[in-house]
Amino acid sequence: MTVHPPNTAPNLSEPLITEPPQMSPGVPTADLGPLQYLIGTWTNQNLPGTSMGGPQAPYAYNVMPLPQVDPSSPSGFILKNFTYYEELTFSAIHGSAANRGGIGTQTAYTIFYEQRVYFAEGPNKDALVHAENGSLLFLRDGTQQLGPYGNGDQPGIGNQTVKDSMAPTQAFNVVKQVSVPHGNSILALGNYTGSNAGSGVPTIPPATVQPEGFSGLPPQYTTQDPVTNPQPNFTANPNLVLENALAARKPSNFLELALSTRNGKGAVTNIGFEQQHANVQCYDFTYWLESFDGTDNYTQLQYSQSIWMQLPVGGRFLTFPHVTANTLTKVPGS
Template identity: 50%
Template sequence: MSEKDTTYIGKTSGITPPVFPDSLINEPVQTNPAANVDGLGPLSHLIGTWTNQNLGTTNGGGTASPYSYNIMPLPTGSEASGYILKNFKYYEEITFSPINGTAPNRGGDYIQNANVLFYEQRIYFADGPAKDRLVHAENGSWLFLITGPQSEEPYASTPVVPHNGPIPDQSVATNVAKQISVPHGNSILAQGGIMGYPNSYLQNGPAPIGTYSGTIIPSGIDTTQYTTKSVGNPFPALNNNPNQPLQDGVAANSCAQYIQWGVDTENPAAKGSVTNIPFEKQKANVVDYSANYWLQAFTQGGEFTQLSYNQTILMNIPINGKIVKFPHITCNTLTKK
């Protein structure tokens, strides 16, 4: 989320809640070849649409009381501190959709297959003066990467290019990639892996979401805003542990099994990248992205119907003549439609 406009458009009473469609993506229907589900590995459990709904039999998790939180700084020259906060709870809708094929990366002697899962996301304020207003939109793709033989011809599967010895396996530290397109002029590529893949990635619950371990409050500047309750900081206590809503959601609706993975542009096994348009580079330069996911099922071998995530974006923002690194942190727990 990188919303930077601090003005509210219209009055709260004039904002109507969104009407969510069944799916934010409408892929063409094709029976042969069928949608590539098997090639997605554990990511195939994401296929479908996810929203904020009450978790299990509880009254929490829906649009009125989501297990979510957002911490976001906004640079402003009108404040002595050089910035204000725009922290809030939010709800969202996100659709994951497979395509009818793969995106092979040909290496000459073998290939790397990128099994593709597109996603489309919309996020709305859950509280405050702009409740129900769109605050963020995003699309992109998840890739599940595997290696295999390369065909000699452009369309046929055989014959294949000879390879001396066994084809190397895709590293389990880099077999997942997330490509993000944010309409503020930011593009992000981050890689990672699924914990325990391939032999023991189905873990027994509950999902072990710990206290947020990264930097939350920047250093070297006045940070009084983070501890003072205001319209821009309505939940100061959550600034101590942005993972608290996720922990509360797990406690309210504890799973029997989970799958965990993460991606990071600073993954030492496969460094990713962030690119920004010139205005963003100058005013709020995104330099790093990381995210963690816990996909949850409520019976052994059952369907995965709950998704918790957190993500951290680091931005270099010029504040009163110096560059300050601000963490922009978000988390939410969603239910599959």
Template identity: 60%
Template sequence: MTDVTPPDLSKPLLIDPAQDNPPAPTTELGPLQHLIGTWTNQPLGNSGMGGTDKPFSYCLMPLPQEASYILKNFAYYEELTFSAIHGTAPNRGGLGTQVANTLFYEQRVYFADGPAKDQLVHAENGSLLFLSDQKQLLGPYGNGEKPGLGSETVPNSVPPTQAYNFIKQMSVPHGNSILASGHFQSGTGVPTIPMLSKSDVLPMGLPHDVSTDQYSTKSVGNLNPDFTLNPNQPLTNALEVSPPKKFILLEVDTAHSGIPVTNIGFEQQHANVSRYAISYWLESLDGSDNFTQLQYSQNITMEIPIQGQSVTFPHITTNTLVKKV
């Protein structure tokens, strides 16, 4: 087998076209403005861990095989770039306008251990939206029929209201498109990472003769059974060596809006994604607004047919990243 060359993580995946005027409206992005830049796995504190060789990450990946399933679990490292666009996406309707303030992102994920070390295992792109409610501009450019740009609004205009102000749109080259909505909230000190239990990670609906023993057994497809039974544990371990003083929690879930995940035909038949949810913890180590540490726990629910039954499998990924300077 030819040795795999580790990827070059020194350059951002996404570069916004240079435009001095108007500048990218970063302040309108709310908490998303702190994500702008490139994030990678880097050593945390003096622990010597957290980099590409010993990342605080885990992937729980069930795969269909023959009349059953196998596991392909591993640690991974990644590069994740967020870039603000030079404008907004206003949605008009009724007497108001909902403005989508937008970040584009690109992600590349690589095996950190196992026989496929340093090979690309996942890639995706998409956008994060911070929604704001505004009155409706008068005419196409806010000046009615007058020339130039303006800020006049329609008489009796009323800003709309919506249940959620944080949106994630994503495309995955397995043939999945996802639109999830949610909220954000701020906190002080070290965030509490939920401890996952067997009921959170084990498949539901297995035929009676199909076991879950491989989840707790070390094998080539399950290198760390302790993390398999609690994929959030690497996040907690990272916080012990690099504790923040404040954080912003951003959460989205396709269940909030009832919008189904879109899957291509093959995936619908063999590994249909029925739900997507992710929690981001954007963290400041010094208590300022300098957020330099990013953690996430993502859960993709897959429906895999086994012996004629539809079995629900959680596919969970977690990682701790540091912003490049």
């Protein structure tokens, strides 16, 4: 048996992003639509007046099924479930990305994100368990400028457009591009309209965790085990941690953004090993940005993520949901 020294916990009190001093062009905040409210650093912090929410007792849970062919796991899979805490940063860029179609332009206003996830419990507490990065795009339609810089082939920058230019349309205007260092790339799409905003407490639907091919939850999901399944009540519905956080502190209003690879031409690609052993099929993700003063001062971020992957179990591939949910607070000054 090998005993390792304890892991060093990260400092969650400082913003992780420092924007370079650049006045022109500035960050096109207004054009980012709902994404502007994500900019900054978000971490697990105790909710005001409570001892819950921080790294020691986060409103977070992870349900992670893993394939394992071994006499100790005759069912062909095991669980590695745990509470966790994280650092999540969003940063805007000083510009945009124009997709030109000949007669019209679709402009992507972009923020980049980086996520670092740490065990909050178990033998490897405070170790990094997951990291990923990617971008979020807010798409706007518009006319197409004339020539490379809107001035035909004349010097300088202008505002001329091509003849009969007209704005394109698309079914989805929010995009999430995810890069996961397991060898997975994800493209998820969603919509933002005025109906995404609401007053009071958002409704958090239950998360689906039951794997394909079972009439109910397998015994691994319902039996408490300090290593593989420490909290079966959260395993049955990881989104319960979000409901508990909302019960502890009720927001005045919220903004919801849902994205999925099932929308439009969303997609998932996997490297060969993942295709054989944990082939990701689709991805569903929802953000809830929450305010406590009735304005758009969103200081709490909740999310629920479901990754549907095929595991080789008993000589066939079965689909297992891998679900994560967390409640984060914006770091002051970020």
